[in-house]
Amino acid sequence: MTQEPAPRRPDASMTLLTQVMDRPLDPGYAAAAERRRAAGEPASRGDRSALTLALLVVLGVLLTAAGLQAKGQTTSRVAERDQLVAEIRGQDDAAGRLEQRNISLQTRIESERARQLTQPALGGLADRVRALGLVTGALAVVGPGVRIDVNDAAALAPAVGGDPRAQAAAGDGRVLDRDLQSVVNALWAVGAEAVSINGQRLTTLSAIRSAGQAILVDYRPLSPPYRILAVGDPKKLSTGFSQHAGGRDLVYLADNFGIRYNIAQASRLSLPASAGLDVRQARPAPTAGASSTTLSKESP
Amino acid sequence: MIPALGLIAGIILGLLLQPAVPIWAQPYLPIAVVAALDAVFGGLRALLDGIFDDKVFVVSFLSNVIVAAFIVYLGDQLGVGSQLSTGVVVVLGIRIFSNVAAIRRHVFHA
Numbered sequence: 001m002t003q004e005p006a007p008r009r010p011d012a013s014m015t016l017l018t019q020v021m022d023r024p025l026d027p028g029y030a031a032a033a034e035r036r037r038a039a040g041e042p043a044s045r046g047d048r049s050a051l052t053l054a055l056l057v058v059l060g061v062l063l064t065a066a067g068l069q070a071k072g073q074t075t076s077r078v079a080e081r082d083q084l085v086a087e088i089r090g091q092d093d094a095a096g097r098l099e100q101r102n103i104s105l106q107t108r109i110e111s112e113r114a115r116q117l118t119q120p121a122l123g124g125l126a127d128r129v130r131a132l133g134l135v136t137g138a139l140a141v142v143g144p145g146v147r148i149d150v151n152d153a154a155a156l157a158p159a160v161g162g163d164p165r166a167q168a169a170a171g172d173g174r175v176l177d178r179d180l181q182s183v184v185n186a187l188w189a190v191g192a193e194a195v196s197i198n199g200q201r202l203t204t205l206s207a208i209r210s211a212g213q214a215i216l217v218d219y220r221p222l223s224p225p226y227r228i229l230a231v232g233d234p235k236k237l238s239t240g241f242s243q244h245a246g247g248r249d250l251v252y253l254a255d256n257f258g259i260r261y262n263i264a265q266a267s268r269l270s271l272p273a274s275a276g277l278d279v280r281q282a283r284p285a286p287t288a289g290a291s292s293t294t295l296s297k298e299s300p
Numbered sequence: 301m302i303p304a305l306g307l308i309a310g311i312i313l314g315l316l317l318q319p320a321v322p323i324w325a326q327p328y329l330p331i332a333v334v335a336a337l338d339a340v341f342g343g344l345r346a347l348l349d350g351i352f353d354d355k356v357f358v359v360s361f362l363s364n365v366i367v368a369a370f371i372v373y374l375g376d377q378l379g380v381g382s383q384l385s386t387g388v389v390v391v392l393g394i395r396i397f398s399n400v401a402a403i404r405r406h407v408f409h410a
Contacts, residue, residue, distance in 0.1 A: 025343050025349075025399065026360045033351035049354040052343075053306040055361055059336050060310015065319045066333045069326060 083177055099220075101246040102275040110139065110273075116167050134193060137203035141194040143231040145269045148183060150250070151225035153258030159263050173258045175224055177210040179249070183228060184208065186246020189239055192230035194271050198222045201274040227261075234265035327376070328369040331385055333367035334362060338392045341399040348406040368392070 012016060036042070037119045043105045045274055110133075117126035133139035153173025187195055205254060207218065214221040241247040241263070253259040321329055339361040346352045368388050375384030 025345055025402075028356040028358060028360065029342075029346040029349075029351045029353055032353035032356050036353075048302060051358055052303055052354045055358055056303050056306035056340075057310035057313065057359075059340060061314040061317070061319065062306045062310075062312025062329075062333055062336060064311050065321055066329045068314070068318065069321050069329060115343075 007238055024027055038239070058166060061163040064280070067232030085185045099275050103273065106138075106273060106275065106277075123249060135200045136205075136277070137194065138277050141231050141269075141271045141272045143193070143232050143269060144265075144267050145229060145231040146187075146234055146241070147190070147192075147269065148187075148228040148241075149262045149264075150183065150223055150228065154260065172249050174213070174294075175215070175226060177208050177215050179253060179259070180208050180215060180226060180228070182246040183247045184246075186241055186244040186249075187228070187230040187232075187237065189246075190232075190244055192232045192237060194231040196229045196271045199272065201272055203274045203277055205277075206274075218274070229266075229269045229271055234267070238263055238265055261297070311333075328372055331368045331372050332365045334389060334392050334396075335364040337393050338399075339364045341396050341403065345399045345402045348403060364392075387388060 025076065110225070113129070117129060129141065134141055152175055182198065184195055194201055195219050197208070200206075200222065202217070207216075209216050211221070214223065215226070217221070250261050251257070254261055334387070341362060343352060343357040346357070361369045371388050372381060375381040378384075
């Protein structure tokens, strides 16, 4: 009588998963043990054989190699990034030092020139130079005025290491160069005598541009918040500014894009001279009988 | 005891020699390590069950490593490298957990 084949298990289609979970031990061990029991030897061969030892040594080397490889990759990436960051900081410091030196040399030139200009033969040239220097940004200025702080929208938190393209897409709340341009133009129009942004004095040749996400004033990148100082009559400046189109633009930006701003009058503002002005033309000053000639700075 | 000393000796040897893994083998090293660990835990469980055989241990070790690396290599050539390596890691992980559970029952009677 033929035997009926064993009834199919209900989970026969899951043999793969059940085998993986129920038989994790290699069936070779059981088969070898059966053979040894049949031959009368003890079931376990013991773990003292040289082959096992050799294999475990190989395993140790393999584990160490994998661990060292994983560690080596992360440390080299971190080292590269640190090196780049240090280089950026170093160059930034160097640029700042050069600018400081520029400013100090400029003051020396100014004092030399002032000394020359006080010669009586040159008449009112010294006063003219001082007045022009105030307006063009060649001289440092102290006086009353207004302080306008403009900042990006509060929701635009800077993401460290974030994707710059994603940040640019969410840049609606970012202060743009044309926003600063409209504010500064409005200040000049209502009677500001000297204007600076984040310590950069604006001259008659200053450009406010953006490159990527940074705003450049005279090719120096600035980061928010932007502090705009304007020297002039504080009341006239603040009322005139809010009535001017530039002031209304600022209110529009604050209402629609969340740009934060704050206007305050100040009784004493100190604006530095511009570090970026240089002599472009020179002609000897007309002298009446004096034996020395002086250079005069033409305001471009 | 002696096998554990062998493993420690292997680790110390690796730290001293600092073997530089060739570039072509670097993607397969992690999966080879997991496959080797599966074979080792299987051998440990067989030892505690009383049916350890060193020939089976060696064969299972080598075949696990080679087959796992081969499957990952095949997946890379076919373009499904990450999926296949995920599958291999899942299967090996289940086996490692089952063997470790059996070892735990032997060692702690719990």
